[in-house]
Amino acid sequence: MPIQTLEPQRLYRQIAEQLRVLIGKGEFAVGARIPAERDLAKQLGVSRPSVREALIALEVEGWVEIRTGSGVYVLDRSHRTAPPANGAGTGTEWGPLEIIRARRLVEGETAATAAQHGKRKDVDAMRRAIKMMRELAARNEVPHEGDRAFHLAIVNACDNVVLTETVQGFWESRQGPIFARMIDYFETMTSWQAAIGEHEAILDAIAARDPGAARDAMHQHMDKFHQRFSASWRRAKAA
Numbered sequence: 001m002p003i004q005t006l007e008p009q010r011l012y013r014q015i016a017e018q019l020r021v022l023i024g025k026g027e028f029a030v031g032a033r034i035p036a037e038r039d040l041a042k043q044l045g046v047s048r049p050s051v052r053e054a055l056i057a058l059e060v061e062g063w064v065e066i067r068t069g070s071g072v073y074v075l076d077r078s079h080r081t082a083p084p085a086n087g088a089g090t091g092t093e094w095g096p097l098e099i100i101r102a103r104r105l106v107e108g109e110t111a112a113t114a115a116q117h118g119k120r121k122d123v124d125a126m127r128r129a130i131k132m133m134r135e136l137a138a139r140n141e142v143p144h145e146g147d148r149a150f151h152l153a154i155v156n157a158c159d160n161v162v163l164t165e166t167v168q169g170f171w172e173s174r175q176g177p178i179f180a181r182m183i184d185y186f187e188t189m190t191s192w193q194a195a196i197g198e199h200e201a202i203l204d205a206i207a208a209r210d211p212g213a214a215r216d217a218m219h220q221h222m223d224k225f226h227q228r229f230s231a232s233w234r235r236a237k238a239a
Contacts, residue, residue: 016057023064031074032073033073034064049229060181094179099170099173099174101222103170104223107218111202111211113158115211115214119157122153130199133150147199195221199221201217204217
């Protein structure tokens with residue numbers, strides 16, 4: 001297969017472009033199954049999660065169909081006159097897993113700073129956000145609103161507008177089509193229950209004014225978030 005080794009920057013876009021070119025040249029015919037994620041990762045010399053981001057980008061753009069438990073299949077684009085509306089912006093969208101890694105760095109420090117300098121009102125805002133998450137989850141509703149409120153309460157405790165706008169930017173990036181599709185595939189009510197427990201550990205450390213524990217708890221939360229997005233398709237849908 002004429003696939004080239006990639007440099008480790010903007011990986012999902014490079015992977016998607018190579019696969020797009022191969023599809024366009026007929027290397028993968030309409031209806032054909034693209035090689036498995038693990039095989040593509042080995043041939044490209046990249047991680048399986050990076051391949052996953054690329055495949056989801058291609059799905060958003062209407063090049064492939066992902067069939068959980070079966071594989072990824074090439075779609076017929078001969079009758080398409082324009083890219084699908086929900087694929088707009090994928091060329092410049094941040095990779096979801098890169099966002100999580102960036103959040104780990106930034107929000108680990110905002111949690112530590114909140115533990116040092118946060119006020120009672122800030123801790124109360126975090127508690128209200130977790131309460132909202134629990135209530136939404138109890139109604140079987142995705143608790144995105146409470147999740148966002150929790151992380152913004154932490155950064156607001158730092159009293160730094162640049163940090164606040166940075167964290168808000170991370171949240172706005174979740175509205176991108178690739179991130180949204182990753183959420184559809186890999187977030188479940190079971191994973192949200194785990195995430196609520198992780199949030200509670202962060203809150204406990206901040207309320208105890210322990211910067212090191214707050215940083216560690218945020219790092220653990222982001223690491224587990226990353227792991228959930230890196231789970232196998234089969235395990236993700238079974239959760």
